[in-house]
Amino acid sequence: MQPPEPSKRPDPQPNQAVKPRKQTIVMVGASIRAAAQSAQRAGYLVHGMDLFGDQDTRQACSHFTDLNDRDAIQAWMSEQDSNQPIVQVGGVSRIAERLGGAADRLRPSLTRQAMVAAPANLKRWAESAGLHYPETVDVGDPRVADAGGRWLTKSQDSSGGLGVRWFGPTDPDATAPGLLQSPSVQRWIPGRSMGATFMLGSRGAKLLGVCRSFHQSMVIGGLRYPFVYAGSAGPFPCPSWIADRLVQMGNRIADATGLVGLCNLDFVLDRQGRTWLLEANPRWSGSSELIEHPSIQHVDRSQGNHSQDEADSGFGNLRSVGGSLANQASPTRCPSLLIASLSGDDWPSSTELPGHGFGIKRVVFARATFRFRRDRVHRLLDPHTRIADVPPDGSVIAKGMPVCTLIWHGGFRHGSSDMAVRPTVGEEPCRTFDRTFAAVRRSTGSDCKPTPA
Structure with a gap:
């Protein structure tokens, strides 16, 4: 671990901490x-x-x-x-x-977002933090023709993997040069996709948790996008040698940009155990609700026997963890990670909460064009899985498009640090969720074609 550098963090700028x-x-x-x-x-x-x-x-x-x-x-x-x-x-x-x-x-302002997204900045910050950064070169660079690797083109003006496509003259799903939105391409790094959530503040970066990321191939307008966001699992205990480097990376971002609040780092763990930074997003991310939930769960347990529905809807006598969250003034409000991040308040990391919760969220993609019926999906849910991102009843969902999200929350003991998809939460609850997810996905198949309006 490198010794900490003296803080070069700029003075906070007006409206960086946005208290509504x-x-x-x-x-x-x-x-x-x-x-x-x-x-x-x-x-x-x-x-x-x-x-x-x-x-x-x-x-x-x-x-x-x-x-x-x-x-x-x-x-x-x-x-x-x-x-x-x-x-x-x-x-x-x-x-x-x-x-x-x-x-x-x-x-954050578009200017600061651009600073965080710039490959040159990410490479410099990552390497100074002890992380690896994928080789990124101009489209015409001879290395792109290297048969020993595959390359990706990334649009800076997209999210959820919808701007990432294969690039290469021999790849059947390659992006044609005329369709490129970026003058550079990046070498693909195989491995386990992860996301780290931080709270950036005047005292540096605090790692709140690490989640596994899932992806789905998707075709839009005849173009294939192989890395569309399809869900997350976590948070997982993170080995200290990885956590230390991630925190250093968070500090580099805070020092260089003056940003405060939530920031998510997407990275890959390869087979050699190396940590490759892919990108950074200074905002709420797809895994943020999994990072937030253990605090809601902890408060719920400490305050009495409230149901999960009460916790999710904000009812019940719920108080903030340790008195440090943004909404501590009202005993009837749940902890809110978003408001804490905007108000410059602290938030406990997942490892600070005893028996912290583990969750899974998976996006259901339509197997065929069909008409969505909420009651059909609800009949398939197990007691511990809920549906989110619910389209209007009767909506026609095209084949391959996202339908809804299934979310399951459990818990697991400290000590597991392999960041696998299935930690010590127990196999049966995970199998139950898998069966539920498979059943809901099957319900979007050819047996559910649109009915006449």
Whole structure:
């Protein structure tokens, strides 16, 4: 482990820590459901914008705007306080174009997001933190033709793996040069995909937890995207030698950018045990709700026999962990990771909570074009699995498109540090979830073709 460097962290900039005014928060992302529920649990009114408008997303928002409807966005924005920050809780393609002049209110700012996304910065920070960074070269570099490796093209203006495609003249799913949105390509690193969640603050980066990431191949407009986000599992205990380097990486980002709040690092563990940084996103991520849940679970256990439904909906006599969370003023509010991150408050890491919880979330993709029926899915759920990201009943979902998300929460003891998909949570609960997931996915098959409207 390298000795810590003297802090070079810039002075906090105005609006870096965004404490929503008058208990209202404006947020935007491809899918804001989990972040909106987190803010709602803390008692905030959510004005949300995303691309899907799922039922549970709309239920968590006091006002919702379809991010595909630019006229509605501009009309709604014109009626709002022009100084109200817009919290980005997920990547969105062409976000500046979608929001127009309101894009200047994004937090983190687009300028700081670009700093964190720049390959040159990531490479420098990763190597100084003891991490590896994949070889990244110009498209015309002779090394791209190297038969010993495969290459990826990545769009900086995308999220959830929808900007990542194979690149190479001999690859059947390669990206044609004319379709490239990036002048560079990156060598593919095989291994186990992981995500580390941090809280960045004035005292440096705090590792909150590490989760496993799942991916799914998806075809859109005739183009194949092999690494579309399909879920997460965790948090897992992380070996100290990996955690130390990840924390150093988080500190590099905080020192260089002055960012505070949530930050997620995507990385790969290869067969040789090396840790490869892929990208960093200074915002709420797909695994954030799994990182958040152990604190809700811990508070629920410590305060009495409240049901999980009560915890998820914000009811019950729930208090903040250790009195350190952003919403501690009200005994009827659950801990909210999102509000803690915006308010500059502390949040316990998963290892600070005894018997901390392990969760699995998996995105269900349609096996065939079909008409969604919520009651059909509910009949297939086991008692410990819930459905999220629920489309409107009767929606026609095209083959290969995401349908909904299944989420399961359990618990496991400390001591397991292999970050496998199945820790010491016990095989039977995981098998039960797997059976439920398989049954729900089968229900999206050819036996569920759309019925006439």
